[in-house]
Amino acid sequence: MKHKTIIILGSSRPFGNTRKVVDYLISQGNDIDLISLSDYKIGYFDYELKNENDDFHPLLTSILNYDTILFATPVYWYTMSAQMKTFFDRISDVLIGDKKPLGRQLRGKVMGSISCGSDAEIFEGFKMPFEQSAAYLGMTYLEHVHTWVLSDQTIPKTVESRLKSLLNKL
Numbered sequence: 001m002k003h004k005t006i007i008i009l010g011s012s013r014p015f016g017n018t019r020k021v022v023d024y025l026i027s028q029g030n031d032i033d034l035i036s037l038s039d040y041k042i043g044y045f046d047y048e049l050k051n052e053n054d055d056f057h058p059l060l061t062s063i064l065n066y067d068t069i070l071f072a073t074p075v076y077w078y079t080m081s082a083q084m085k086t087f088f089d090r091i092s093d094v095l096i097g098d099k100k101p102l103g104r105q106l107r108g109k110v111m112g113s114i115s116c117g118s119d120a121e122i123f124e125g126f127k128m129p130f131e132q133s134a135a136y137l138g139m140t141y142l143e144h145v146h147t148w149v150l151s152d153q154t155i156p157k158t159v160e161s162r163l164k165s166l167l168n169k170l
């Protein structure tokens with residue numbers, strides 16, 4: 001059965017700020033599933049595919065059941081988390097050799113990205129790796145939504161409305 005949307009959460013804190021934002025999105029939408037990269041053992045990309053038997057391939061296979069993939073990452077040092085970057089690096093596994101048919105299944109899917117930083121500012125260029133990766137993989141890039149959580153742990157109204165607007169596009 002095809003599911004609609006999956007969120008891939010890549011945070012060093014599976015129940016931190018990025019999760020709070022993602023949970024809000026899920027609560028306002030319907031048919032949105034979530035996986036946290038912290039629940040999987042995913043090694044770095046290796047040119048000799050030394051990590052091919054870790055959790056990456058089964059995870060990617062299950063993600064291919066979805067039409068829309070939303071990547072949700074905290075801002076760590078002006079860019080995506082290491083966990084998320086490793087996930088993207090590992091997509092290279094399925095662009096070469098006998099795993100190519102798996103990689104090709106990403107074509108035609110929709111990608112979006114969500115960042116969660118310490119405040120409202122997000123530097124130019126943050127979304128570029130997502131947007132360009134989508135283009136390279138033959139996916140349609142939806143948009144990037146930047147978010148943050150206030151010191152009292154609430155989500156600002158501006159962020160809520162950005163997330164609702166994203167939901168309307170799914």
Ligand SMILES: Cc1cc2nc3c(=O)[nH]c(=O)nc-3n(C[C@H](O)[C@H](O)[C@H](O)COP(=O)(O)O)c2cc1C
Pocket residue numbers: 011012013015016017018019074075076077078079116117118119121148149
């Ligand atoms: C290693 C590290 C680097 C960070 N770098 C940035 C940064 O460059 N820009 C920013 O706005 N916030 C930065 N922050 C703050 C986090 O983006 C922010 O606290 C975010 O909400 C954390 O989400 P999380 O709870 O899912 O980890 C950094 C936090 C950490 C732990």
